[in-house]
Amino acid sequence: xxxxxxxxxxxxxxxxxxxxxxxxxxxxxxxxxxxxxxxxxxxxxxxxxxxxxxxxxxxxxxxxxxxxxxxxxxxxxxxxxxxxxxxxxxxxxxxxxxxxxxxxxxxxxxxxxxxxxxxxxxxxxxxxxxxxxxxxxxxxxxxxxxxxxxxxxxxxxxxxxxxxxxxxxxxxxxxxxxxxxxxxxxxxxxxxxxxxxxxxxxxxxxxxxxxxxxxxxxxxxxxxxxxxxxxxxxxxxxxxxxxxxxxxxxxxxxxxxxxxxxxxxxxxxxxxxxxxxxxxxxxxxxxxxxxxxxxxxxxxxxxxxxxxxxxxxxxxxxxxxxxxxxxxxxxxxxxxxxxxxxxxxxx
Amino acid sequence: xxxxxxxxxxxxxxxxxxxxxxxxxxxxxxxxxxxxxxxxxxxxxxxxxxxxxxxxxxxxxxxxxxxxxxxxxxxxxxxxxxxxxxxxxxxxxxxxxxxxxxxxxxxxxxxxxxxxxxxxxxxxxxxxxxxxxxxxxxxxxxxxxxxxxxxxxxxxxxxxxxxxxxxxxxxxxxxxxxxxxxxxxxxxxxxxxxxxxxxxxxxxxxxxxxxxxxxxxxxxxxxxxxxxxxxxxxxxxxxxxxxxxxxxxxxxxxxxxxxxxxxxxxxxxxxxxxxxxxxxxxxxxxxxxxxxxxxxxxxxxxxxxxxxxxxxxxxxxxxxxxxxxxxxxxxxxxxxxxxxxxxxxxx
Numbered sequence: 001x002x003x004x005x006x007x008x009x010x011x012x013x014x015x016x017x018x019x020x021x022x023x024x025x026x027x028x029x030x031x032x033x034x035x036x037x038x039x040x041x042x043x044x045x046x047x048x049x050x051x052x053x054x055x056x057x058x059x060x061x062x063x064x065x066x067x068x069x070x071x072x073x074x075x076x077x078x079x080x081x082x083x084x085x086x087x088x089x090x091x092x093x094x095x096x097x098x099x100x101x102x103x104x105x106x107x108x109x110x111x112x113x114x115x116x117x118x119x120x121x122x123x124x125x126x127x128x129x130x131x132x133x134x135x136x137x138x139x140x141x142x143x144x145x146x147x148x149x150x151x152x153x154x155x156x157x158x159x160x161x162x163x164x165x166x167x168x169x170x171x172x173x174x175x176x177x178x179x180x181x182x183x184x185x186x187x188x189x190x191x192x193x194x195x196x197x198x199x200x201x202x203x204x205x206x207x208x209x210x211x212x213x214x215x216x217x218x219x220x221x222x223x224x225x226x227x228x229x230x231x232x233x234x235x236x237x238x239x240x241x242x243x244x245x246x247x248x249x250x251x252x253x254x255x256x257x258x259x260x261x262x263x264x265x266x267x268x269x270x271x272x273x274x275x276x277x278x279x280x281x282x283x284x285x286x287x288x289x290x291x292x293x294x295x296x297x298x299x300x301x302x303x304x305x306x307x308x309x310x311x312x313x314x315x316x317x318x319x320x321x322x323x324x325x326x327x328x329x330x331x332x333x334x335x336x337x338x339x340x341x342x343x344x345x346x347x
Numbered sequence: 348x349x350x351x352x353x354x355x356x357x358x359x360x361x362x363x364x365x366x367x368x369x370x371x372x373x374x375x376x377x378x379x380x381x382x383x384x385x386x387x388x389x390x391x392x393x394x395x396x397x398x399x400x401x402x403x404x405x406x407x408x409x410x411x412x413x414x415x416x417x418x419x420x421x422x423x424x425x426x427x428x429x430x431x432x433x434x435x436x437x438x439x440x441x442x443x444x445x446x447x448x449x450x451x452x453x454x455x456x457x458x459x460x461x462x463x464x465x466x467x468x469x470x471x472x473x474x475x476x477x478x479x480x481x482x483x484x485x486x487x488x489x490x491x492x493x494x495x496x497x498x499x500x501x502x503x504x505x506x507x508x509x510x511x512x513x514x515x516x517x518x519x520x521x522x523x524x525x526x527x528x529x530x531x532x533x534x535x536x537x538x539x540x541x542x543x544x545x546x547x548x549x550x551x552x553x554x555x556x557x558x559x560x561x562x563x564x565x566x567x568x569x570x571x572x573x574x575x576x577x578x579x580x581x582x583x584x585x586x587x588x589x590x591x592x593x594x595x596x597x598x599x600x601x602x603x604x605x606x607x608x609x610x611x612x613x614x615x616x617x618x619x620x621x622x623x624x625x626x627x628x629x630x631x632x633x634x635x636x637x638x639x640x641x642x643x644x645x646x647x648x649x650x651x652x653x654x655x656x657x658x659x660x661x662x663x664x665x666x667x668x669x670x671x672x673x674x675x676x677x678x679x680x681x682x683x684x685x686x687x688x689x690x691x692x693x694x
Contacts, residue, residue: 078483080550105481105550134452136425139580139615198549203427203452205549205584230630233486236591237552241584268486282626283577 004032007065008074012085014038014049022074024186026053034068035059062093073102080105097121103128103185128185129199135207146217147339150248151226154255154276156263160226161187163254163294166323168223170332178221181212187225198238209245230280231271249343250291253277257297289344292334293320353380354412355421359432361385361396369421371533373400381415382406409440420449427452441470450475450532475532476546482554493564494686497595498573501602501623503610507573508534510601510641513670515570517679525568528559534572545585556592577627578618596690597638600624604644636691639681640667
């Protein structure tokens with residue numbers, strides 16, 4: 001059990017799409033969380049506002065939560081800066097000597113005021129995206145017996161991390177020694193290890209991804225969290241570096257039903273799912289197979305979802321499931337079958 | 348005319364493939380170079396050892412070149428560290444108060460000894476790869492009238508920078524206001540501007556590339572230097588981020604005849620040229636066309652080259668030329684024709 005007693009800071013951002021980090025940590029490491037902080041929403045619960053976290057209370061200030069020792073910045077906005085309304089809460093927690101966990105591109109430890117106050121109080125500033133990765137990929141030494149799975153998708157914020165976690169946990173339940181490999185700040189906050197691939201310098205992205213596999217391939221299976229999408233105007237570099245570096249035997253493709261345009265770039269249409277899958281496989285290190293599809297149907301009716309699911313299974317010949325609706329059972333079964341069949345290499 | 352009077356440091360690395368930076372600067376900014384430094388090769392000429400630079404002498408120490416004011420590190424090895432034998436020369440030049448120009452991933456200005464001596468002497472430590480790029484791509488605001496060209500290829504070190512420079516210079520001679528857009532340290536050392544795309548943090552690679560286009564699209568044409576290759580195990584992330592960010596109307600594909608395996612990763616085969624071109628176009632922002640091919644035939648006979656050239660033109664239906672053998676004339680003509688035809692968008 002972790003000794004962290006976390007308050008998640010979402011000031012002004014307390015909804016599931018803007019506070020993705022908060023929602024993910026509440027869902028998958030919720031036992032460590034004692035409160036969520038948003039001064040305008042105090043008195044409500046995490047479940048109501050973030051769709052995760054049950055009765056975890058929303059509080060107005062760090063001072064209300066004497067039993068906590070960690071303030072976690074619960075957002076990771078585009079560009080990666082700390083939203084201004086959050087600043088006073090961070091400062092207060094630093095003054096109390098708490099650990100501050102952040103996944104922002106702008107590092108708390110490089111903020112002069114934060115650093116000075118932390119030196120006084122003994123607070124630890126933990127910047128998950130800070131890294132000095134300098135390994136280039138070698139595409140050597142991969143253990144043939146370790147099944148490498150990877151989640152990819154058509155856009156950001158469609159469930160690639162959740163699907164990877166659910167798949168790894170499901171494999172573990174099925175007695176496969178499987179490891180969720182975190183590649184982003186939220187996954188790292190949940191899992192306690194991993195690397196922030198999108199914060200690694202260009203030349204070393206694939207090397208960092210490869211290193212994550214090399215370090216974890218003593219497990220029977222690794223499930224590597226995906227980032228962005230292969231066609232994303234901002235983040236495809238990270239997606240491809242990761243796809244090359246972790247060299248998956250199988251990918252699970254994740255998409256959200258009804259999403260027509262790129263998250264945050266409304267003037268750009270998303271590609272058709274079939275084209276997007278084809279492009280992922282064309283870019284992957286062969287042999288690589290599509291083993292399942294994770295449909296995110298958060299904004300559609302059950303009838304619409306069921307209809308979509310049937311069409312997708314028919315079109316792609318692999319299991320498809322909404323992990324949030326039905327759990328990852330069908331994907332776990334697909335992974336077990338793929339493993340029994342020798343990872344598709346021979347077929 | 349530049350006020351730089353450069354000594355290029357290649358100590359222990361004085362051959363064209365290991366001292367790529369030196370060879371490129373000698374070829375395209377040679378007027379600024381007064382000497383090349385390699386203590387074991389002193390007395391010879393740059394042309395003999397680096398295949399560029401004519402009579403530029405090789406010297407044994409910075410002290411022999413009183414008229415110089417700049418020491419340029421002439422290599423950029425994998426991983427980006429300063430080779431140990433170069434250290435004493437860098438230190439000597441810093442003591443003399445020179446400007447030190449480096450394209451290494453490891454920054455000279457962060458080396459404690461170098462920084463301390465530079466503070467004493469007033470030497471400037473100029474790290475070309477140091478950057479704080481934090482713009483995400485928006486894929487907006489691109490000027491439709493500015494022709495965007497981009498060089499891509501099957502591997503590193505095949506001539507993508509040289510082809511881009513030759514093409515931009517050739518277009519200028521043909522009265523098109525064309526700008527070479529440097530995306531790597533050598534190109535930046537030659538052109539005096541640009542961005543070190545492979546040293547940008549993952550999330551901001553496409554944004555940095557896009558910014559380069561936005562800043563230069565007042566020209567009639569930009570020719571954006573390519574990096575790595577779309578299948579490169581180490582560097583494809585950079586390649587794709589750049590391809591997305593500069594959104595070329597046309598690409599020139601560069602490859603070296605006879606190269607079977609990846610430069611520095613001899614256990615991995617290169618893809619077939621046709622497959623590689625297809626993958627570039629599949630990943631590019633449409634519409635994007637192949638407009639020409641640059642064959643690097645440095646290791647083959649004229650007869651072999653002529654035969655290859657005919658086959659390539661036949662197979663791909665575009666002009667093909669060895670820029671080093673014949674100049675970029677045929678590529679310039681292809682670009683002019685592409686421009687007159689409306690960048691291929693309507694056809």
